[in-house]
Amino acid sequence: MKDKTNSRIRRSVRWAVPLALSVVALWGCGGDDDNTTQANALQACLQNAGTTTVAVGSGLPGDPAIPEPSSGYKPGKKPVTALSFMAVTANPLATQAGCNVLASGGSAVDAAVAVQAVLGLVEPQSSGLGGGAFMLHYNATTKQVQSYDGRETAPAAATENYLRHVSATDQTNPLPNLGNAFASTRASGRSIGTPGAVRMLELAHQDHGRQAWSGLFAPGVKLATDGFAISGRMAAAISGARNDLLRDPEAAAYFLNLDYTPKALGTLIKNPEYATTLNSIAQGGANAFYTGPIAQSIVNKIKVNTGGVNASTTVAITPGLTELSDLANYRAIRREPVCTTYRDTWVCGMGPPSSGGIAVAQSLGILENFNMASAENSPTLVNAEGGKPSVQGVHLVSESQRLAYADRNLYVADTDFVSLPGNGVSSMVDKTYLRGRAGLISLTRSMGTATAGVFPAARPAGVSAQEGNGTTHMSIVDKYGNVVVMTTTIESGMGSFHFTRGFLLNNQLTDFSFDPSDATGPIANRIQANKRPRSSMSPTLLFTRAADGSRGDFLMATGSPGGAAIIQFVVKTVVSAIDWKLDAQQATSMVNFGAGNSVTTGVGGEHPSIDVSNTGLNDPLLNGLRSLGHTVSFAAQSSGVSTIIKTQQNGRTVLVGGADPRREGIALGDALP
Ligand code: GLU
DSSP states (O other): OHHHHHHHHHHHHHHHHHHHHHHHHHHHTTOOSSSOOHHHHHHSSEEEETTEEEETTSOSTTOTTSOOOOOSOOOOOOOEEESSOEEEESSHHHHHHHHHHHHTTOOHHHHHHHHHHHHHHHSTTTOOTTSEEEEEEEOTTTOOEEEEEEOOBOOTTOOTTTTTOSSSSOOSOOSSOOSSHHHHHHHSGGGOOBOOHHHHHHHHHHHHOOSOGGGGGHHHHHHHHHOEEOOHHHHHHHHHTHHHHTTSHHHHHHHBOTTSOBOOTTOEEOOHHHHHHHHHHHHHOTHHHHSHHHHHHHHHHHTOOEEOSSGGGOEEOOOOOOOHHHHHHOOOEEEOOEEEEETTEEEEEOOTTBSHHHHHHHHHHHHTTSOTTSTTTSOBSOOTTOOBOOHHHHHHHHHHHHHHHHHHHHHOSOTTTSOOSTTTHHHHTOHHHHHHHHTTOOSSSOOSSOOOOOOTTOOOOOOOOOOOSEEEEEEEEOTTSOEEEEEEEEESTTTTSOEETTEEOOOGGGGSBSSSEETTEEOTTBOOTTOOOOBOOOOEEEEEEOTTSSEEEEEEEEOOOOGGGHHHHHHHHHHHHHTSOOOHHHHHHSOOEEOOSSSEEEEOTTSTTSOOTGGGTTOHHHHHHHHTTOEEEOOOOOOOOEEEEEEEETTEEEEEEEEOTTSSOEEEEOOOO
């Protein structure tokens, strides 16, 4: 088995060299709108391989694009330092595509477009054209922070029982019947929201693009045409979803071998249909996706009512009610970001329909009432992997999160349909309110579960459905100082398993509550026509706080996939960087810990500094938490944090990047002179 894998990897290396050279040639001559010389560009975007550097995709020793079996945590990742621009994504080929755009004078948004086009190919389980995204953009010239909402929408025909009943007369769950409501609805056409990522990228590019839209798809087209080697995580995703992919003949033809076994790690895979799709979008803009033949294919796929590749795999599938008009009417939205202070920084995040910005701001606003930098609250044994969090540190952070999730779960949904309590965001992140919430925390006992805060004119909202694991995050700084943080998703790994034109369709509508109401009344996050499901995605930007208290310079960019736990991953990374002064890689690598609003506190057991032997009874952190009344889970946590921090090194300003050791990503930027 091992030998087979290795020979596949060797085969992949043989094609990777010409590919890398052609990609280098492509971007080396693409930089014409700025002073970046080709020589400078060629110094950029190289992976440090010990004493030398190596091109990503070259197949040479040290090339991070050489597929490896996916592992829970790969220790030894080093921070990457750059002078003026940097891209961090969850896949080496995507990082390289983004970095090359930056090296040729492109803006952060230009790079994000190129990154998304490549991610949809090389990490199709996590994001793509068939999904949605949120982006925060910092404009270094105007100092403005703008957020972009590319969240999927429910179709106009969706009624309140769309996710849980086949019809008014057939009140059973949508098909295929996979044994539980979430799994069944997810794999039906009902889970598929109108995709938003492409329209959102176009809107952001209209606002902040420097290079022609049409050229930004070239790296994705090239990789789709020439092929790429299936990575460890993609291979694991295919193998885990094999039976689900078998319901869609197009998905089976792409992801599975002729005998329907899953395509394995290192297999060279080409996606000419995806290349054609990208070319159409490159030439015709987002309209080529939202109208015409691609839109028709999406609608047709959502409407399939049967699946399977042969008689023994044929099953009925409940179709969705999406029409061409849903796609044609889709709009990406510019929204106000949620910005608050945290100690001597400003933190900006994504507002509704994401709950991420409010929940991160609430958690940090509660923690501000404690000295997180004290010896008792700080990690010990600080090393390249972050270090060992302290019992009190984890206790305080997880209690702050219980309080934040209580509000999130009850109140936050798409504010175009349901208003937030009080005066909205400002009430929910108000410092006095959060000080009161902090007062509910005991230093010696976990509160277990928290109750949502009480606001004037509050309305009951109810809890939401579970959130899945098909998401990825990119952080990008361009040489003009502009910054993009973008979290992009198809919801669960492999989305709805519906595949057309070379990409997967999301199952984002399962982020709505399946039940329209509970004992207290209508649920805020219930499904309604054209509504956007509540998200946890938390693309986050930090800034210094100027002497007059106003928002100062860019300081940090971060974000992660991880469903509802995204909020915990981001808070951990921010506290690690701001309170514990860890660098971008250490803060990213740091043990994941935190809590939703339940008695369980999670401490990521995949991290080398957590001792999971003897059912976790040998680890003093886990024991300490138990003695404070926490129910402790040390299940592995699959974050995918991508972080960039602007800092001083040897008297000059540099960017330091860190990519999550739990995924496959890397940071790349321009070289220091
Ligand atoms: N669908 C989730 C959300 O929008 C994200 C899922 C994930 O991170 O995998 O919050």
